Amino acid sequence: xxxxxxxxxxxxxxxxxxxxxxxxxxxxxxxxxxxxxxxxxxxxxxxxxxxxxxxxxxxxxxxxxxxxxxxxxxxxxxxxxxxxxxxxxxxxxxxxxxxxxxxxxx
Amino acid sequence: xxxxxxxxxxxxxxxxxxxxxxxxxxxxxxxxxxxxxxxxxxxxxxxxxxxxxxxxxxxxxxxxxxxxxxxxxxxxxxxxxxxxxxxxxxxxxxxxxxxxxxxxxxxxxxxx
Numbered sequence: 001x002x003x004x005x006x007x008x009x010x011x012x013x014x015x016x017x018x019x020x021x022x023x024x025x026x027x028x029x030x031x032x033x034x035x036x037x038x039x040x041x042x043x044x045x046x047x048x049x050x051x052x053x054x055x056x057x058x059x060x061x062x063x064x065x066x067x068x069x070x071x072x073x074x075x076x077x078x079x080x081x082x083x084x085x086x087x088x089x090x091x092x093x094x095x096x097x098x099x100x101x102x103x104x105x106x
Numbered sequence: 107x108x109x110x111x112x113x114x115x116x117x118x119x120x121x122x123x124x125x126x127x128x129x130x131x132x133x134x135x136x137x138x139x140x141x142x143x144x145x146x147x148x149x150x151x152x153x154x155x156x157x158x159x160x161x162x163x164x165x166x167x168x169x170x171x172x173x174x175x176x177x178x179x180x181x182x183x184x185x186x187x188x189x190x191x192x193x194x195x196x197x198x199x200x201x202x203x204x205x206x207x208x209x210x211x212x213x214x215x216x217x218x
Contacts, residue, residue, distance in 0.1 A: 032204050046206035051182050068119065087148070094139055094198070094207060095165060096149040 003027070004088045006008045012078045019102055020073040022088030031091050035062065035073045037054055037084040038099070044087065049071065078104045108132050112197050112210035115192050121185040123188040127182040138199040139164070139207070140172065149196065154213040155180055158164045175185030187217045 005023040012018040024033065034049040048055055048062045050071075055062040061074040075082055087099040120206045121141040129138065139154040141164075151164030155174040169191060180199075184191060194214050198207040 034206065036207070038218050043209040043212050044198070044207075046208065049204075049206055051204075094142070094154070097131070098148045 003090050003095065004097050006035045006086075006088055006097060008098065009103065010063075011105060012075075014080060014106050015077050017084070018075040018102065018104075019089075020071070020075075020086050020102065021070065021071045023070045024062045024088070024090045025069045027090045029068075033064060033068075033071050034089045034094070035060070036087045036089065036096075038087070039081075039084045047086070056077055070075075078102075080106065082102050089106065110199050110208050110210035112195075112213050114130060115211070116214050117138045119184070119215065120187060121187060121188075121217060123187050125184050127178055127184070127195055127197075127215070129182065129193070130178050131199040131208070132178065132199070133199065133208070134177060135201050135208075136177065137202055137207070138174065140170070140180070140182045141196045141198065142166065143196065143212075144184075144193050145161065150173060152182065152195075164209045186216075189197035189217045191215065192217045 032049050032051050035047040036044040038044045048060050050062045063072045083104045085099040085101050087096050109209040110131045136157045141149040143149045150166045151172040152170050153158045153172040155161045155208050158177050161172050194212045
């Protein structure tokens with residue numbers, strides 16, 4: 001079973017920020033938190049990952065709770081191209097859960 | 107730098123046939139994994155490897171074999187294809203588990 005819990009779906013308006021939550025209460029101290037997304041009819045794409053500190057890159061930001069039992073992927077200004085299934089993953093064996101289907105409305 | 111290359115892109119098999127899905131990466135990544143994705147579902151881990159000569163089972167290993175004789179290649183063998191193995195198969199690689207994974211473009215397999 002996947003070690004993370006995410007909402008099945010979320011909606012956002014275009015050009016607004018999106019906060020995608022993930023719970024990983026059984027995460028071990030050395031496990032990284034990875035986020036991937038899968039656009040329709042494509043393979044998964046790496047978004048961001050982190051261990052303890054918040055992380056930023058050109059695609060998104062990752063906010064990690066102090067106890068590391070949860071994290072939030074932040075898309076600062078959603079575009080229509082960000083509509084995808086977003087997966088939060090922990091652990092070296094990289095088991096995917098069902099992910100969150102993000103819908104972006106124009 | 108081709109990244110992760112999967113071949114073939116499409117394949118149709120008859121029930122009971124065997125075949126090997128190829129996965130190669132040219133990034134000198136130690137970690138490699140195989141996933142399957144059924145229509146409308148998330149990815150499920152079949153097998154993974156943390157280095158040449160080391161493999162381990164994932165969530166759904168039955169009916170599949172893997173080996174990792176080189177760092178570059180991680181083939182997935184279907185021993186006796188069944189219609190339940192109709193799926194899209196993705197291969198992925200990473201420098202280590204602490205880095206992001208790069209995925210291949212997938213192999214769409216149909217078993218009739």
